Amino acid sequence: MNLLLLTPRDHLHDDQWRIADRRARHMRQILALQPGDWLAAGILNGDMGRAECLHDDGTAITVQFTPEESPPPPLPLTLILGLPRPKMLKRILIDATSLGVKRIVLLNSYKVDKSYWQTPELKNELLLHKLLLGLEQARDTVLPDLILARRFRPFMEDDLPSLCADSHCLIGHPGAPALSIPATLSDPVTLAIGPEGGWTPYESEMFMAAGFTGFSLGRRVLRVETAVPTLISRIVSLP
């Protein structure tokens, strides 16, 4: 926890906030904070700064927050993913969030096992928790939009055109030709990464028809969870 994220339900009054749950345990047990100590903090979707510990009643810790700066700039990238297997989803959402991605679409695909859509991991509260972990890790406050697109074709026809308007549209796919990737773009990018096994030819063609350019990283086949940071880092300008 590199940042204490303050959410509306924590707000007491004025600049005072009351922190319970795992964050308070972390502040006590890992950081061993005492009254008067401070830690990096930020208001969800708001400013960042520092929180001074005022007192701990054993149930919750009251802190005083002083804003100091804006959150780091977002990454100009929309990430569209074939829904990953549940045990990989956590890692991928934390990674993408910590890298600064602000819009993530989890999309159905022919090669996505139907059971993945039934997993408890897709409950709103658990998804939100993963995004918060990514923000805490990276010291960011701006929650990404997360879109669950359970039907491929309606998403492609009704939602994708506005999502990817005015952006470079790229589809990573081991089956695509090994085009050279436009390195470190600073314009907005929409990046689609298939599920394990890749998009089907039909799915790839739908992306191409929507204006996407296919590429691969050459002969190597990467796991989706490796491909996400590798491709994001390769394509957009990190600071």
Added chain:
Amino acid sequence: MNLLLLTPRDHLHDDQWRIADRRARHMRQILALQPGDWLAAGILNGDMGRAECLHDDGTAITVQFTPEESPPPPLPLTLILGLPRPKMLKRILIDATSLGVKRIVLLNSYKVDKSYWQTPELKNELLLHKLLLGLEQARDTVLPDLILARRFRPFMEDDLPSLCADSHCLIGHPGAPALSIPATLSDPVTLAIGPEGGWTPYESEMFMAAGFTGFSLGRRVLRVETAVPTLISRIVSLP
């Protein structure tokens, strides 16, 4: 398993190999291969090609291997890592290997928990297994060199100079200034990534004295396992 890796102990005679263990189970249960079917294969540290299934005696599957091409080119990068926590080590070794890194150093650091060096995960056989998984994933045959450096200062003084000779030497560290990273180098690179919490000032200074340039990715703090593919992809020329 995107590639069947053939090791010396599998060799029967001439172009015939006998596959047991988890690889045979994968060929039976996941790929459902029958006599006459083939799959992508490669000889450990040798050529890649295809293996045709000849027969399955229930214990092992005999295949005939035909070489067709060289393995993909290696990444010109030596990766030096503060020894990661055991549960992250597997992911990091698979990621680095699948990206084509051919030399990985696991280095002690002040912030590496001493217990990490005692973990069963560091047994040779288990480390080898992770590297093999990375090769199978990426369709590569060339095993990385893996160096365990249990003492920081002797490694820095005795081993590092020859390891990093004639390469760009970079040390990623959240505490370092946010220099712009030399994007997509095609010359050899030696990249040092600290443990959770980063290198100590003393350790960073030893790297600097050895010719390393410090950099960070800006304000965001990434988990080590996210930083590895992110930095590798950002620094060296992937195809």
